[in-house]
Amino acid sequence: MKLQSFVLAALLAGSASAVRPLTVSGGNFVNSAGDRFVIVGLAYQPGGASGYDPASGKDPLSDPDICLRDAAVMQRLGINTVRVYNVNPDVNHDMCMSIFNSVGIYVALDVNSPLAGDSINRHDPGSSYNEGYIKRIYSVVDAFKGYPNLLGFFAGNEVVNDVPSASVVPPYIRSIQRDLKNYIAKHASRTIPVGYSAADDPTRRPMWAYLSCGDDADSRSDFYGLNSYQWCGDSTWESSGYQGLVDTFKNTSIPLFFSEFGCNKISPRPFGEIAALYGERMISSWSGGLVYEYSQETSNYGLVQIDSNGDARLLKDFDNLQGQYNNINLNLIKNKSSSTTSANHPKCEDTFILLGHSDTFNTSTTLLPNPATDLLENGSGNTNVGKLVSVTQTKTPHKVFTSTGVQIDGIEIKMLKDDESNTPSGENTSSAAGGSGGSSGNKKKGAAEGLRVSAVLVVGVTVVVGFWGLV
Secondary structure, three states, X not given: OHHHHHHHHHHHHHOOOOOOOOEEEOOEEEOOOOOEEOEEEEEOOOOOHHHOOHHHOOOOOOOHHHHHHHHHHHHHHOOOEEEEEOOOOOOOOHHHHHHHHHOOOEEEEEOOOOOOOOXXXXXXXXXXXXXXXXXXXXXXXXXXXXXXXXXXXXXXXXXXXXXXXXXXXXXXXXXXHHHHHHHHHHHOOOOOOEEEEEEOOOOHHHHHHHHHOOOOOOOOOOOEEEEOOOOOOOXXXXXXXHHHHHHHOOOOOOOEEEEEEOOOOOOOOOOOHHHHHOOOOOOOOOOEEEEOOOEOOOOOOOOEEEOOOOOEEEOHHHHHHXXXXXXXXXXXXXXXXXXXXXXXXXXXXXXXXXXXXXXXXXXXXXXXXXXXXXXXXXXXOOOOOOOOOOOOOOEOOOOEEOOOOOEOOOOEOOXXXXXXXXXXXXXXXXXXXXXXXXXXXXXXXXXXXXXXXXXXXXXXXXXXXXXXXXO
C-alpha cells in the first residue's frame, strides 16, 4: 500500500498541470473564473522569419532544451505571453508547449508563414485564398488546439498597410477569421480566440472598426493587436502619440493590445512606455502588449543574445525592461479588473468605419465562400494533434550569462500550481547574479508569493508564431 501511494505521488508530481484557457468578454481577455488577463509578453521567433524552414523538421516550439532555457529566462523576467510567428504544423510541439504551460506562459500563434502558399497576397488576395492555404491554417489549428495555454490565433499580420491593400483585402480577413472559427467550432474541444495584428499607419482605425463591428461573431475579430513603435527613447506621454492611440480606440468592444512594440532608434532601449501601458491612462482600455523581441537578430531588437552552442547572454535591453516591469503597480492592474471597454459591437456602417478616413477602404461585409468546404467538414488531415505531457526536467542544459558576462547559477524553471502565472518579482536577474543589472531596485512582492491569476495581472510569455502572417 505504501509503495502504491509512493508511485501515485510520483506520478502526480510529474503530471502536467494546466493554466486556465482564456476567452473573450467584451473588451477583455478573461479566464474561466471571469478574471481579467493583461498581456505582459514578448515576440518569440529565434532565427527570425528567414530562419523558418519546414524541411528542417524544426520550428521555435520543437526543441525542448531551447524552450526550457528560454522559459527559465522569461520566467525570471516575469512575462506571461509569447507570440510565435512561424510554426510547422507537422512537427511535435508537446514538450515545449508543456514547458511554457508549466510556468504559466500563454502562446499566441500566427497561422501564416512567409512561404509561398502559406499566406494571403495583399496585392492579389483572390489568387492566394485557395484550398492549399486553407489546408495550411487548418493544420496549424489541429496541431495546437489541444494546448490550454494557447491564447489564440492571429489570422493575419499587417496584411492591410496601404491604400491599395485597404481597397481589396478587408473582406478576406473577415472571411479567414470565419473559416478559422468555424473549423475550431467543429474540430476543437473549446472556443479559441481569433484576431488580427495591424500596422500602425492610417489604416489602423478603420481596420479596427471594420473588424470589430457587426453581429456576425464568426467573421468578427475576437481581439485586435497593433504593431506600434511610436514611443522611442526618452519619449513622454505628450510626445509619443500615446494619447492619440487612447483617443482613437476608446470604447473598444474587443480586447486591444500591442502585438509588437519597442522602438530601437535609441539603444539600449529604456522602455519608458511600460509605465504608460500598464499605468492609469491605458490599463482600463488596453490589455498590455508584446515587446519585440526575445532573441537578438539582424534588426537589433533583441533582449537576449543566443550563441551558436545554445548558451544565452542577457543584453542591456533585458536589464532595462526587467527594471520597468518590476515597477509595474500590480495593485493598480488588479483594481482595474473592471475595465471601461464596451461589450456592444457597433453596426458596420461607413459612418463608423470610415470616420476621418478615405472611402478607398473596403467596408464590404459580404464574405468570400470558403474554398475548401470539404476540409471544414472532414478535417485538415493533420494527425499531429498536440497534447500536454509531463515536464520532469527543470534545469536547462545551456548556460545563461548576465549582461556583464557573469554566469547565472541554477538557471531553471519553477513550475507553478494550477491556474497560476508569472508576475514581475521585483528582483533583478543580472545584479542578483553579480552583474551590473538594470535600473530596478524595487523589491515589491510578486511571483515569489505565487499570486494566482484570479488575484493579479497575469504575466507570462506569449509566443507569436508566423510573424509575416499575410504578405
